[in-house]
Amino acid sequence: MSAAAVSYTYRYPWASGVVASPRARILQLATCSTGAGHPNFFHGRIEQPRCVADMLLALLEIVRSHYFLPRLPQMDPVVTSNDAMLRFEGFSGCCGVYVRVDLATAGIECERAGRGTTNVDFNMPMRAALMRLSDQERVEFSVGREAFTLASGESRVVEKKVRLPLRWIKGFSEVQAYLPRLRAVAEVNGAEARRFARSLPAGSVPRQPSFAVQSAGGLRLSQRPAAECAQVHGLHRLRTLVGLVQRAVGLRIWSDPLSGASAWEVILPPGRVTLLLSPATERGFSGEGQVLATLAGGVGEPALASVRAQLCWQNELHLGQVAAVTGLREDEVAAALAALGARGLAGYDCSSGRYFHRELPFDHDLVEALQPRLLAARELLQQNKLRPLAAVAGGGHDVAVVGSDVLHHVRLRIDRDRCSCPWFSKHQGERGPCKHILAARLFLGETAEDAGA
Amino acid sequence: MDERGLAALVARHSPSEVVDALLALPVDQRRALAPIAARLWRAVQGGRVLNDWLLLVPGVGTTKESSSFGRRWRAQQARLSLAVLCLCPVDQARRVGWFGAGVSDDLLRRVLLARDQAWRDAWLRHRLREDFSGLSWATVRGLIRDGICVRPSDEAAFAGYLRLLVDQLSPGVPRQGNPYRPPSAGLLADPDLLEDEVWRLFDTDTRAFDDSWLRRSPRCPADYESWSEALLRLAGDGRLDRQRLLDASLAGLWKSADNGVVAGYHRLHARLSPAAAEVDVREAAYRELLGHRSGQVVVFALRQMTQIANRRSLLSVPMLAAMQPVFGLPAKTPALAALRLLRRLLRSEWSADQDPATRDATHAVLVAALRHRASEVQRVAAELLGEHAAAGGGVPAAAVDELAGEVSPPAQQLLAALVAERAPCAPLSRAAVAADAIAPPAGDAAAVSTAAAEPSALGLGSLPQRLRALGGIAAAVDLAAPPPPLAFRLSDLPQLAALPCLQPIASVDELIDCVAHAVETIASADEVERIVDGVARFFDERPDDFAARTQALAWRIHRGASADARGLVLPGSPLALRDLVLTWLEGGLQQSSLPLHLRLRGAMRFIDRRLRELARHLDRHGALVPLATPTHARGWLDARVFVQRLAGYQSPARQPLFTDLLQALLRLAPDGRQEALATATTLQGAWAPAVRWALGGDTGPGAADGRHAAIWIAAGRARCPDGDLSAALAPLGLRIGWPDVLQNAEYRWRALTRTVRQQRREIRFAALEVQVSPPWAAGRSAARNARHDDSHGGGASILPAVGRWLRTAGAAVRLRHLNPLLALPTCLPHEAMPHRSLTVGTSAAWMIEWSLSLWPLNVDAALAAAARLMVERIDQGASAAEPLHPFLEPLFEADRPWSEMGRLLLSVALASRDGDLRRLAVDLLIEGVHDGRAQPQELADVWQRLHAGGWLKANRLTSALAEVACVSPLHRWAVASLIESAIEVFLAQGGRAGAALELLHESLITLQCGPLPATADRLAVFGSGKAGSAARAIRSLVEHTPLARSPVALELAWQARYRRLQRWALGEAPAATG
Secondary structure, three states, X not given: OOOOEEEEXXXXXXXXXXXXXXXXXXXXXXXXXXXXXXXXXXXXXXOOHHHHHHHHHHHHHHHOXXXXXXXXXXXXXXXXXXXXXXXXXXXXXXXOEEEEEEEEOOOOOEEEOOOEEEEEOOOHHHHHHHHHOOOOOOEEEEEOOOOOOXXXXXXXXXXXXXXXXXXXXXXXXXXXXXXXXXEEEEEEEHHHHHHHHHOOOOOOOOOOOEEEEEEOOEEEEEOOOOOOEEEEOOHHXXXXXXXXXXXXXXXXXXXXXXXXXXXXXXXXXXXXXXXXXXXXXXXXXXXXXXXXXXXOOOOOHHHHHHHHOOOOOOOXXXXXXXXXXXXXXXXXXXXXXXXXXXXOOEEEEOOOOEEEXXXXXXXXXXXXXXXXXXXXXXXXXXXXXXXXXXXXXXXOEEEEEEOOOOEEEEEEOOXXXXXXXXXXXXXXXXXXXXXXXXXXXXXXXXXXXXHHO | OOHHHHHHHHHHOOHHHHHHHHHOOOHHHHHHHHHHHHHHHHHHHOOEEEOOOOOEEEOXXXXXXXXXXXXXXXXXHHHHHHHHHHHOOHHHHHHHOOOXXXXXXXHHHHHHHHOOHHHHHHHHHHHHHOOOOOOOHHHHHHHHHOOOOOOOOOHHXXXXXXXXXXXXXXXXXXXXXXXXXXXXXXXXXXXXXHHOHHHHOOOOOOOOOOOHHHHOOOOOOOOXXXXXXXXXXXXXXXXXXXXXXXXXXXXXXXXXXXXXXXXXXXXXXXXXXXXXXXXXXXXXHHHHHOOOOOHHHHHHHHHHHHHHHHHOOOOHHHHHHHHHHHHHOOOHHHHHXXXXXHHHHHHHOOOOOOXXXXXXXXXXXXXXXHOOOOXXXXXXXXXXXXXXXXXXXXXXXXXXXXXXXXXXXXHHHHXXXXXXXXXXXXXXXXXXXXXXXXXXXXXXXXXXHHHHXXXXXXXXXXOOHHHHHHXXXXXXXXXXXXXXXXXXXXXXXXXXXXXXXXXXXXXXXXXXXXXXXXXXXXXXXXXXXXXXXXXXXXXXXXXXXXXXXHHHHHHHHHHOXXXXXXXXXXXXXXXXXXXXXXXHHHOOOOOOOOOHHHOOOOHHHHHHHHHHHHHHHXXXXXXXXXXXXXXXXXXXXXXXXXXHHHHXXXXXXXXXXXXXXXXXXXXXXXXXXXXXXXXXXXXXXXXXXXXXXXXXXXXXXXXXXXXXXXXXXXXXXXXXXXXXXXXXXXXXXXXXXXXXXXXOOEEEEEEEEEEEEEOOEXXXXXXXXXXXXXXXXXXXXXXXXXXHXXXXXXXXXXXXXXXXXXXXXXXXXXXXXXXXXXXXXXXXXXXXXXXXXXXXXXXXXXXXXXXXXXXXXXXXXXHHHXXXXXXXXXXOOOOOOOOOHHHHHHHHOOOOOOOHHHHHHHHHHHOOOOHHHHXXXXXXXXXXXXXXXXXXXXXXXXXXXXXXXXXXXXXXXXXXXXXXXXXXXXXXXXXXXXXXXXXXXXXXXXXXXXXXXXXXXXXXXXXXXXXXXXXXXXXXXXXXHHHHHHHHHXXXXXXXXXXXXXXXXXXXXXXXXXXXXHXXXXXXXXXXXX
């Protein structure tokens, strides 16, 4: 896990919280200022305040948890607002659990002032205030609106200077590689979801992966895989479900059998909460390297630019529509969206099966520039540590890469690249290409360009 | 002043002289010295000391104040801290920290007064944000009181300020030279604190009100006063506003997420003993607290509301609305408390002919309670709903309909009765409520019973007699009783159809990739066998770039394991495997050995031996096709493939490797042996008759076969894995009394608690004693065990040891093998393991799988050893270094009968704290019930014998059984039968038997059955409590059908038996026709 971090300042015009007005209580979330102003997204009444509070508390619990090593996470979630949805995204401190709260705003009477993505202030007093919300009172919800309690011009700026771990930024791009691969393996109603949540072990959890399997009696946990099952490593990462499913209408489980990642989508009346669990407790999404090949130049820049030009905070991006406008094929659009997702410019909603537009409020160049494996690959290239070996039939290439103590043998093939280094030997490409393969790919690309020139 | 001058000042002068000298310097010189001071501070902080020549020398280990170096180091640290304060800008001063605890307040004030206000405030703010500020409360308070610094306003610094107040205004224990001063005295000495700071304690997480740990300390003074007591005293004396204190303690409950902190607040509130009027005026606040997410706060709020209800009536609708969230909490105590209050209110105040709003709100609360996870809460809610309905409150029909699948059977039964009663007036379908009640109505049950009573209805009569005998139903079938235990042996049935085939490695390329992966991590023993097979077959194939491609791989193996490698470089893995791979990679025989105390034991010894023999052969003679490579998962070898492979060993120059042949014989699957025997008739070689006998041939060994006795024994064990071969092998003239050689092993076991005295303390630990007959008595470890046994028996003697040695030597002569144990691998799994931390060969799942694949036809010896290991770790969590769950894997094979060792292993695993093991055991029990191998009575017998050891945790068994019961009615029946059969195990828990009894009760209701009269009598011991009420509820069902006659369960059990026999019949059909 990368321990590298960059200095980052969250700057909020006031602290988030719940305040009382003569008309209603207002749950107001402060948005992080960008430049001179601060984004103002939404203001409206919420129907089931306690349920919304449960969703936001679940988000808060996860972003303040660390499921692997005990470290203090301090990251505020990211909110994306568009015409149909408010989406709050965040990670646990270890980056092993990605959480997204989707609040549908399409059907409710509200004042929708803007669209965009930014951070929102999540603090402990707000947590206390959220805990007090009940369904019996009238509650309004605002994201970024001018604080009700503060007179104009009497701003009380809240600044949080944090060391923003790079894993947090990298995690956002990595999950976009996992989400499109998930497929639904089970869907149960609220009663069954509650029964299943109660069966989660509270004490000694298994170290080996467990599997949520469907049996005659409903969902159950097993230590043995079955045909349609979701693998979970680290059952303690699912404990948030216990509180969430109390009012759930349903639970949908998604799984990627190849990687072992799983998503748990709790469907509630006001929206959905999705937890995406990394393949193993000790593996945060940030270190997965699924997007490295894409960042190393898997998709052509012209296609990327033309697809990017079509992004205008859509809640759902239809491949066909984008393809029609850009003149690209649908698979090219999908590849370009995946690449934009890797750069933090799009998110994927597995429930709708479509990408949505959001731009992470961080320096996008960091996503690419601070990938250690990509950096190391470029360094290998810069130091001329690659040497082409004999040509291989069928369009393959063999490249020798000078390692720290030994010469690594990289075999680039159309179906699968391989390397003799320990990283690749261990993970077999499951966690993305190693630096040697990346360097070899870059090397071949450069060579081809030189030949073309 | 230059760097040396500053060093001299710090090393040789007093703190006041340092301050005087530095403050006297002009500003630009102070600015120039700032980085030097910071650098020096860092050096000293890193453990170095300025010596007399002003050189920085290492001072690590000299920080004890008792030493002169230590004193000097501390003094220099304090003086440098002062120098930093005098010289550095605030950003730098913040980075270097503060270690001037010994510096006097006056000196610190002088330094701070020399800096501007912003510098001082920023520095203090930063210090207070740190976990350890290095400042005392008196210093900080003095700086603020005298206006030298401003009191910090930001959250983190103010929390640090309050932390200092709590910790140091009145330290709970007297400190050297400072007599104990209670906090009330400290607060009265600085009355300004009573205006604001005291109230802010309720806004921040502090430990002020959580001092229970201090009261337990032997150093706690007799006149100790807690913060709660101090505030109570001050409120009593009128120095604090009592009403504000009551409100603050309530408001604080919402501000903390820490259970200890909120407990302090509500306890303080309770200790203030609010008067009736004070409680009444806060009714809304208490009511709001019912929505708190901490159970203890909700219980507190309910207590306060009960107090109010004792005096006057409560507003029904707001109270009911506030109650709903209580049932979302996982704990049942608040939920039960809320229902108690509700019951009281419904009986006394809120009459049944309520207004519609109250009635609807009551229904909503009871429906929420019925959704609670605890069956006890559900039951009470259902009772209350019944009472409410009886009083004219109606039934929320639609909501109850929705809940049908969610509530526990006792609550379901109550709801069903309620619905039946209310049917004429409430449109609620009985079918919906009973949807999850498994048992059909009485009429349907009778129909099922009639159908089940006819064997032909299930098709059992049409099955072959042999299969019926194996299925335990050779005689007349009584479908009105549970199916008898299965009566098949592993070798009676084909095994391979249900197992995945192993695909051999196809090329050198693939082999290199597989080995590279295996160096880092190995998924299964099958993968290792594929690699061994690949190395043997492709040993001679070396492409031109072989060295280049394998260079990194060989380097990695030589470099050894990295921290997270779990593959063949994992410490504890057999070195022969590593040597074999290196022999292939680098050429030339590689041989390495482990130190004596890490020598392999048990099955792994033989595997190691086999790999070494293979490596020697490859080095001398080149590639070969190994005989023992499994064709299917879990080590099974198809007999037909085995014979095909033997066909390659017909020339006199090409003989099978001895250990390879032994291993192949022991891995022979029961499938296709007749076919293989027909092909094997043409085989030539001294070993060929033994192979034919192993495959089922008629001709056994003769007197002349003594030279190949080991092969004949292996062939015998392949032919008859669990029988007595003494007669069949008598012509060999062997006199070897080791288990699973001539005679099959038989086991006797008992659970016990061992007591060891260590450092004048008695340590008790769980143990399992397994005795094998004939006894294992070979080799050094056996002799050591024998000595151990003898010492317990009190008859130590050298003669038996000599006798054993002579017998081992005799066996060596007769088997013509220097180490007879390695020629008789079937007895090796009985070899005693040393203490588990020294056990080599069980430190990864794949190694355990590999050792189990030595003799897949009989794994009882490995299971017995595993049971001992599991008992040793019965109260420990799952461990990656000592995995135990792979031992359960063979028992998942549907056509492997559960021997006594299998049942023992499953029972121990169900009671283990190891999450991997216990959860896998739950899966195994579910499978066993489903396919008929889990017989409740057999398992109950094992549990009762384990219970005699005194360490069996029945609550773990109960939680495992609760999971099993949810799967199907058959599983629920098996669970109920198990609990009833092993009732003494659960009753021994006393009052904690409630969970098991509740599970039994739920199961009996679901199956519409009752307990046996003997069980009901036994349950009479419980009078009160949760166990008592569950026992009473069970006893009330005594008139119902006993479990053994449950029509639904019997039908399902017989159907499962029929499915098994039918599957066997289908599996045999091709063989029969062929």
